Amino acid sequence: MHLLSCEGITKRYGGVTAVDGVSLSVEEYETLGIIGSNGAGKTTLFNILTGFDRPDSGTVTLRLNERELQVQGFGAFTFAHMGVGRTFQNLRLFEEMTVYENIRTAILSMKRTEIAAEELLKLLGLTEQAEMPVNKLPYGTRKKAELARALVCTCGVKKGCRLLFLDEPAAGLTTAEAYELALLLLRLKKQYGLTMVLIEHNMAFLEDLCSTLCAMDEGKIIAAGKPQEVFSAAVVRSAIFGE
Ligand SMILES: Nc1ncnc2c1ncn2[C@@H]1O[C@H](COP(=O)(O)OP(=O)(O)OP(=O)(O)O)[C@@H](O)[C@H]1O
Numbered sequence: 001m002h003l004l005s006c007e008g009i010t011k012r013y014g015g016v017t018a019v020d021g022v023s024l025s026v027e028e029y030e031t032l033g034i035i036g037s038n039g040a041g042k043t044t045l046f047n048i049l050t051g052f053d054r055p056d057s058g059t060v061t062l063r064l065n066e067r068e069l070q071v072q073g074f075g076a077f078t079f080a081h082m083g084v085g086r087t088f089q090n091l092r093l094f095e096e097m098t099v100y101e102n103i104r105t106a107i108l109s110m111k112r113t114e115i116a117a118e119e120l121l122k123l124l125g126l127t128e129q130a131e132m133p134v135n136k137l138p139y140g141t142r143k144k145a146e147l148a149r150a151l152v153c154t155c156g157v158k159k160g161c162r163l164l165f166l167d168e169p170a171a172g173l174t175t176a177e178a179y180e181l182a183l184l185l186l187r188l189k190k191q192y193g194l195t196m197v198l199i200e201h202n203m204a205f206l207e208d209l210c211s212t213l214c215a216m217d218e219g220k221i222i223a224a225g226k227p228q229e230v231f232s233a234a235v236v237r238s239a240i241f242g243e
């Protein structure tokens with residue numbers, strides 16, 4: 001059953017059509033990967049599917065409590081309350097605050113006080129860094145802190161969607177860190193019953209996690225299917241891998 005779907009999403013910035021008539025659907029508990037060259041429109045699509053931007057046209061539908069709800073144009077805070085969490089390509093943490101304070105702020109602003117920040121920190125292996133200001137931490141650790149904050153939105157809901165959007169989660173990580181993150185995401189997915197959508201350039205990471213891939217080019221979806229099918233499609237090899 002679809003948890004999320006969109007139909008004919010288009011978004012223009014001036015003369016640039018960043019997303020051009022995109023339709024896709026995400027099954028509950030699936031992990032969908034989105035690939036594409038720089039500027040293909042991946043983050044713009046993410047912004048629309050998480051309430052950070054409005055489409056010029058098209059619809060976004062979420063299944064919430066067994067009902068289909070059209071949510072295009074709803075704000076990010078409303079998406080978060082429905083159980084949609086996300087991370088950002090360029091991290092957006094409160095840099096001067098500690099890891100603990102960043103997570104606690106999310107818990108308080110979302111009124112999810114039943115979530116124990118300590119438990120989330122432990123789950124993500126951040127207990128030792130909890131009292132450190134975020135701007136003093138290595139990149140991989142900061143990314144985990146952002147993931148913890150997104151989980152407050154996603155996992156704190158009792159009847160929401162439990163949808164986690166990750167914009168290039170493995171970018172900037174070493175091979176070992178990326179592998180560790182893939183294992184962590186698989187564990188979180190099982191523990192919380194998550195549905196995930198992720199943008200990535202790391203093919204091994206995508207193959208480890210994703211059941212389905214969508215390839216984007218110039219705002220359009222040019223191929224969709226199982227990872228190996230998409231990687232080997234001629235249109236993807238020419239548009240994305242430059243062959
Ligand atoms: N806020 C904005 N204002 C103007 N143009 C924008 C804005 N956001 C995105 N664009 C443009 O829309 C196009 C798609 O950008 P987007 O960031 O969605 O691509 P992307 O696939 O995420 O690329 P990358 O792999 O580099 O992150 C680009 O041409 C970009 O310059």
Ligand SMILES: [Mg+2]
Nearest residue numbers: 042043044089
């Ligand atoms: Mg992007």
